[in-house]
């Protein structure tokens with residue numbers, strides 16, 4: 001049977017990030033994608049002009065409709081916006097005993113808009129992290145979650161240890177915003193695995209975090225190990241950024257296409 005994955009995230013009207021990036025990633029990696037929308041953003045390559053949160057009942061109903069009917073191979077969680085939405089998503093996933101959960105703790109868009117209210121941080125840590133197989137913060141998000149700034153590889157290892165203590169089985173701290181090579185680290189509570197690629201010199205990186213976390217979820221849905229899923233995701237995001245392109249007047253999106261990723265190189 002085709003592997004399936006569910007994304008629970010915000011909609012990006014310009015198609016570069018959020019639900020739209022997640023579904024494109026699932027498709028390119030050969031996984032059947034499903035979605036539960038948490039919030040609608042009016043967004044383009046220049047920024048976010050409006051956000052409308054959906055009410056908790058319709059968010060829970062979307063998740064329930066999927067789980068009641070269809071086997072869900074993996075779940076990716078992106079923009080949650082509020083503490084109430086975060087609690088609802090956690091409670092609903094708990095109710096359906098969801099497995100293979102990837103949490104991308106989206107906080108601020110590249111263009112600088114808040115996508116998570118600061119007061120939702122506690123619900124994120126207390127309700128969702130203990131259920132997560134993988135949490136994928138960038139440097140800023142890792143810093144906000146652990147309470148110290150994360151700027152070096154040493155800091156990334158420290159942050160991964162502190163985040164692992166909150167309950168997720170694995171942490172991937174993304175070094176997309178480091179100087180030098182694009183280096184991410186995976187921590188399982190015992191040892192670190194480094195995933196490194198040369199930095200691609202481009203401004204067109206809208207949706208990189210969404211794409212990366214969805215690619216990990218796709219790998220888990222395909223029954224890859226965590227390390228294989230992160231390796232596949234790193235390969236995928238590097239290709240998607242390499243083929244990122246100028247669209248609109250600002251930060252263009254990553255590009256998703258099947259032929260390149262058939263050779264995911266595992």
Ligand SMILES: Nc1ncnc2c1ncn2[C@@H]1O[C@H](COP(=O)(O)OP(=O)(O)OP(=O)(O)O)[C@@H](O)[C@H]1O
Nearest residue numbers: 138174175176177182183199200207208209210212
């Ligand atoms: N210029 C780049 N060249 C190569 N890899 C990159 C580049 N920028 C980011 N990456 C990789 O993309 C993935 C996503 O990392 P990043 O740190 O950009 O996430 P993010 O900040 O959460 O993204 P977003 O801002 O879309 O939420 C990581 O694997 C990172 O190493």
Ligand SMILES: Cc1ncc(COP(=O)(O)O)c(N)n1
Nearest residue numbers: 010011017018109110206207
């Ligand atoms: C709905 C939604 N979810 C996530 C992001 C983060 O992506 P980026 O940091 O590339 O703007 C976004 N801009 N919009």
